[in-house]
Amino acid sequence: MPGQDPFEGVTPVSIAGDADNRRMTITWNDGHASELTYEWLRWHCPCASCAGEGGAPGELAFTTELTADQTMLDDLQLVGSYGMSPTWKDGHHTGIYTFRALRAMCPCPECDARRRSTAASPS
Ligand SMILES: [Zn+2]
Numbered sequence: 001m002p003g004q005d006p007f008e009g010v011t012p013v014s015i016a017g018d019a020d021n022r023r024m025t026i027t028w029n030d031g032h033a034s035e036l037t038y039e040w041l042r043w044h045c046p047c048a049s050c051a052g053e054g055g056a057p058g059e060l061a062f063t064t065e066l067t068a069d070q071t072m073l074d075d076l077q078l079v080g081s082y083g084m085s086p087t088w089k090d091g092h093h094t095g096i097y098t099f100r101a102l103r104a105m106c107p108c109p110e111c112d113a114r115r116r117s118t119a120a121s122p123s
């Protein structure tokens with residue numbers, strides 16, 4: 001059905017941090033696994049100051065390069081059962097990444113190809 005959320009009810013079964021390689025792997029209950037680098041996560045921080053709000057661009061729109069501290073994960077808190085909130089080394093911690101959004105944004109080649117084909121087909 002058009003408009004139906006394909007990721008409704010998708011939640012992580014495990015979140016494995018890999019500090020040495022500065023990334024985490026989220027394994028989902030639909031069988032998929034997303035490998036997310038800390039840098040990718042920080043670039044996709046959904047908070048109002050990073051991503052903007054109400055049509056106004058956020059700080060990331062004016063950022064060309066992130067600092068080492070901005071992409072170093074200090075802590076990771078779960079937010080209810082629907083999301084997670086990383087604390088970055090530079091003290092930033094207001095971004096709440098919902099699992100549904102992360103699953104939809106998964107940067108792996110397979111998901112990238114699926115998003116492209118979905119966008120291309122008028123259906
Ligand atoms: Zn942010």
Ligand SMILES: [Zn+2]
Binds near residue numbers: 106107108110111112
């Ligand atoms: Zn994927």
